[in-house]
Amino acid sequence: MDAKTQEIFNAVLDGNAPGAQAAVKAALDEGLDPASLLNEGMIAAMREVGKRFEEGDYYVPEMLIAARAMQSGLALLKPYLKNAGVKPAGRVAIGTVKGDLHDIGKNLVGMMLEGGGFEVIDLGTDVAPEKFVEVVAQGQVQLIGLSALLTTTMSNMKTTIDALKAAGVREQVKIIIGGAPVTEDYAVKIGADGFSSDASRAVAVAQSLLEVG
Amino acid sequence: MNSRERVLAAIQHQEPDGLPVDMGATPSSGISAIAYYNFKQYLGLHTGHTRVYDVVQQLAQPEDEFIQRFGIAAVDIGRTFNESDEHWYDITLPDGVPVQFPVWFHPVQQSNGVWDAYAPDGTRIATMPPGATFFDETVFPYIDGYPADFSDLTSCMPLVHWAGLAHSPWDHASEPDFWQQLRQRAISLRQTTDRALVVVAGCNLFEWGTFLRRIDNFLIDLVADPAGVERLLDALMEVHLATLEKVCHAVGDVVDVLRFGDDLGTDQGPFMSPLIYRKLFKPRHTILNDYVKKHSQMHTFLHSCGSIYKLMPDLIEAGYEIINPVQITSRDMQPEKLKQEFGRDITFWGGGCDTRHILNRGTTQQVMDHVRQNIEILAPGGGFVFNTVHNILPDVPPENIKAMFQAIDEYR
Numbered sequence: 060m061d062a063k064t065q066e067i068f069n070a071v072l073d074g075n076a077p078g079a080q081a082a083v084k085a086a087l088d089e090g091l092d093p094a095s096l097l098n099e100g101m102i103a104a105m106r107e108v109g110k111r112f113e114e115g116d117y118y119v120p121e122m123l124i125a126a127r128a129m130q131s132g133l134a135l136l137k138p139y140l141k142n143a144g145v146k147p148a149g150r151v152a153i154g155t156v157k158g159d160l161h162d163i164g165k166n167l168v169g170m171m172l173e174g175g176g177f178e179v180i181d182l183g184t185d186v187a188p189e190k191f192v193e194v195v196a197q198g199q200v201q202l203i204g205l206s207a208l209l210t211t212t213m214s215n216m217k218t219t220i221d222a223l224k225a226a227g228v229r230e231q232v233k234i235i236i237g238g239a240p241v242t243e244d245y246a247v248k249i250g251a252d253g254f255s256s257d258a259s260r261a262v263a264v265a266q267s268l269l270e271v272g
Numbered sequence: 273m274n275s276r277e278r279v280l281a282a283i284q285h286q287e288p289d290g291l292p293v294d295m296g297a298t299p300s301s302g303i304s305a306i307a308y309y310n311f312k313q314y315l316g317l318h319t320g321h322t323r324v325y326d327v328v329q330q331l332a333q334p335e336d337e338f339i340q341r342f343g344i345a346a347v348d349i350g351r352t353f354n355e356s357d358e359h360w361y362d363i364t365l366p367d368g369v370p371v372q373f374p375v376w377f378h379p380v381q382q383s384n385g386v387w388d389a390y391a392p393d394g395t396r397i398a399t400m401p402p403g404a405t406f407f408d409e410t411v412f413p414y415i416d417g418y419p420a421d422f423s424d425l426t427s428c429m430p431l432v433h434w435a436g437l438a439h440s441p442w443d444h445a446s447e448p449d450f451w452q453q454l455r456q457r458a459i460s461l462r463q464t465t466d467r468a469l470v471v472v473a474g475c476n477l478f479e480w481g482t483f484l485r486r487i488d489n490f491l492i493d494l495v496a497d498p499a500g501v502e503r504l505l506d507a508l509m510e511v512h513l514a515t516l517e518k519v520c521h522a523v524g525d526v527v528d529v530l531r532f533g534d535d536l537g538t539d540q541g542p543f544m545s546p547l548i549y550r551k552l553f554k555p556r557h558t559i560l561n562d563y564v565k566k567h568s569q570m571h572t573f574l575h576s577c578g579s580i581y582k583l584m585p586d587l588i589e590a591g592y593e594i595i596n597p598v599q600i601t602s603r604d605m606q607p608e609k610l611k612q613e614f615g616r617d618i619t620f621w622g623g624g625c626d627t628r629h630i631l632n633r634g635t636t637q638q639v640m641d642h643v644r645q646n647i648e649i650l651a652p653g654g655g656f657v658f659n660t661v662h663n664i665l666p667d668v669p670p671e672n673i674k675a676m677f678q679a680i681d682e683y684r
Binding site for chain 1: 399401402403404405408487488491492494495496538539540541542543544545548582627628629632665666667
């Protein structure tokens with residue numbers, strides 16, 4: 060890894076947003092390849108963040124500031140990526156299911172998916188099944204992520220999947236689910252394609268389902 | 273032994289002559305109004321009322337007959353307020369369950385089915401969408417950053433729904449004779465019940481940060497602006513110590529347990545590293561514990577959800593004597609492991625029955641086996657008050673609650 064890319068990597072890993080911006084700007088000024096700055100600088104750093112989280116070295120605050128640093132660097136990089144024709148790893152729509160307003164987990168998943176090179180459409184909280192159907196029917200996303208905190212709202216994950224089936228668009232997307240009461244067994248039972256117990260692992264699940272990364 | 277003696281023995285790590293059981297002594301060891309009503313109907317108990325004493329979480333105040341019938345060993349002194357019919361009005365919850373709300377609580381249902389709740393000045397401070405069963409916060413007073421000084425803190429706190437829609441006795445806290453009333457009522461309860469008495473005085477620190485700043489901002493602050501966090505925590509400590517002074521003075525010689533709250537865990541581990549906990553929160557948690565022990569006879573109880581295994585040695589050092597709800601489904605929170613490593617140093621008030629998978633979705637046989645197993649792990653040598661892992665939510669079938677009590681009865 061060249062020195063400038065390493066600077067980006069380090070700034071993201073340390074959650075240093077001004078540092079990430081400065082390093083991206085310097086690298087772009089030097090004419091370095093935007094795609095490699097994204098992949099080897101930012102995505103690699105967020106992969107390391109995820110690894111440290113899973114191993115218990117990083118906690119949610121460190122993950123949040125790393126994601127924030129990545130986002131600030133990515134904002135500078137995006138126009139260059141677009142010009143270079145670099146496509147995202149995939150497009151994902153995420154939201155908490157109907158009746159559930161608790162979004163810290165969903166937001167973390169969104170940040171980590173962005174950190175994995177995905178484009179994330181955040182549908183917000185208390186998202187009705189019809190809204191997910193609409194987004195999928197428009198053909199804009201390859202994956203949707205459903206989140207629920209409560210045992211009393213998680214049943215709306217099934218309602219959402221059933222609505223996608225009823226609308227005839229279920230097969231157009233992969234579906235991942237997560238949230239405190241959600242388990243692998245539950246994912247299988249309701250016909251989701253994947254499950255993750257935390258935001259970091261969600262990236263690997265998404266990559267595997269979309270056969271990217 | 274009577275119920276109170278059993279609770280106190282358990283806290284002193286002596287094995288009581290029968291298992292002490294809690295349901296409803298705290299707002300994190302209770303039962304939702306819907307589940308309570310359904311359970312009463314199932315038992316053929318058609319008299320009395322389902323009174324929603326914690327309106328945010330929509331929790332029922334267990335009635336005297338219920339407490340008697342199920343041998344509940346601890347009660348919240350807040351139940352001595354709002355004791356007569358005139359303090360309540362009838363209302364039907366969206367799923368058709370008839371309950372009573374306190375007369376001061378009048379949420380408004382919007383045309384889209386959302387229920388909103390308001391502060392006295394008209395600010396919308398909580399919301400509950402269709403399909404949800406409790407209210408969520410809508411106002412985060414310091415979302416844009418910390419003020420230069422915290423002179424407005426006590427006026428900002430009631431805009432947070434937990435404080436603005438406080439459960440009893442705190443819904444009476446603004447009354448001029450509140451502290452005398454609290455003392456008189458606690459003494460009267462002491463004289464009429466042989467159960468342990470609990471006072472709920474949250475004094476949350478980490479959680480107040482998340483209420484005021486919103487959780488994502490506050491989590492970032494922990495690493496990006498620790499000085500700002502410390503300024504806020506110092507301001508909160510002033511408020512909390514003033515409250516504790518009044519609580520200890522009013523009921524410190526009457527009540528057995530003071531229940532603090534501070535949710536420090538996610539399912540996968542603590543919200544923050546133990547290093548950050550030790551620097552920012554532990555010294556202040558220690559001060560709160562020390563104050564109560566120096567100025568009262570009360571035992572200190574911490575409610576913290578999630579996986580807090582990594583923080584347990586520090587929580588014990590900070591002086592907590594009781595931990596709740598013992599979320600045994602979280603990472604590193606297996607009851608055997610907790611009992612073995614910390615069972616001599618802290619009392620588990622919870623962990624008796626998982627409410628996420630077993631009590632709500634298991635068969636009655638699974639519930640009974642699970643409850644027996646947890647009791648046999650956690651009860652030996654004392655240090656255990658039976659309670660479900662957090663509140664019993666509306667999705668719990670009545671027959672499973674009955675099965676849980678049947679298994680409990682084998683250990684009384």
